[in-house]
Amino acid sequence: EPEVTQTPSHQVTQMGQEVILRCVPISNHLYFYWYRQILGQKVEFLVSFYNNEISEKSEIFDDQFSVERPDGSNFTLKIRSTKLEDSAMYFCASTALLQSTDTQYFGPGTRLTVL
Amino acid sequence: GQQVMQIPQYQHVQEGEDFTTYCNSSTTLSNIQWYKQRPGGHPVFLIQLVKSGEVKKQKRLTFQFGEAKKNSSLHITATQTTDVGTYFCAGPPTIYDKVIFGPGTSLSVIP
Numbered sequence: 001e002p003e004v005t006q007t008p009s010h011q012v013t014q015m016g017q018e019v020i021l022r023c024v025p026i027s028n029h030l031y032f033y034w035y036r037q038i039l040g041q042k043v044e045f046l047v048s049f050y051n052n053e054i055s056e057k058s059e060i061f062d063d064q065f066s067v068e069r070p071d072g073s074n075f076t077l078k079i080r081s082t083k084l085e086d087s088a089m090y091f092c093a094s095t096a097l098l099q100s101t102d103t104q105y106f107g108p109g110t111r112l113t114v115l
Numbered sequence: 116g117q118q119v120m121q122i123p124q125y126q127h128v129q130e131g132e133d134f135t136t137y138c139n140s141s142t143t144l145s146n147i148q149w150y151k152q153r154p155g156g157h158p159v160f161l162i163q164l165v166k167s168g169e170v171k172k173q174k175r176l177t178f179q180f181g182e183a184k185k186n187s188s189l190h191i192t193a194t195q196t197t198d199v200g201t202y203f204c205a206g207p208p209t210i211y212d213k214v215i216f217g218p219g220t221s222l223s224v225i226p
Binding site for chain 2: 041042043044045048056089091104105106109
């Protein structure tokens, strides 16, 4: 079964540093998402992306965050200047259709630790 | 904005006992989705309900969508240790809105 992959599985960084989290969505999917989950808390929507532009973003997704689809397969989340409170699991997800009735397939996540 | 709530936050059961988690939204939902996240894992889609009053079953799991499309429940019959994890409900006001996740119910099963 096709799956979403994410790298790295764990990223440790110093506060103020830039990080890039990478995702490879399922190949025929068109809509991509980033979610964040702080340890022990709920999954929070960050941003959705379609046709090389942001479709929707949450209040969490401020100017420190950006997303990009640099080529035909990768989808990246960049945090420009990390803060301690950015420490969390970051999940990428993809769907074939731009409808919430379409199943979201989540990647295994990247654990970001900001020191 | 839309809020999705779940109760209980935690549930500990003896293996073989039943388990139910309840999900309530502050707004009407176009559909409700349920996900399971094993400890250390990622959310995995379980099921989606679309129609008012809809009930779906997956083996020992029974999912229900309320008549008003603002609440839902997940019931597990005769829990097993493999049921351990956090169960999240999620839903959007319309099919074109983003999916909002509830805080989850964490299930522990004591063998």
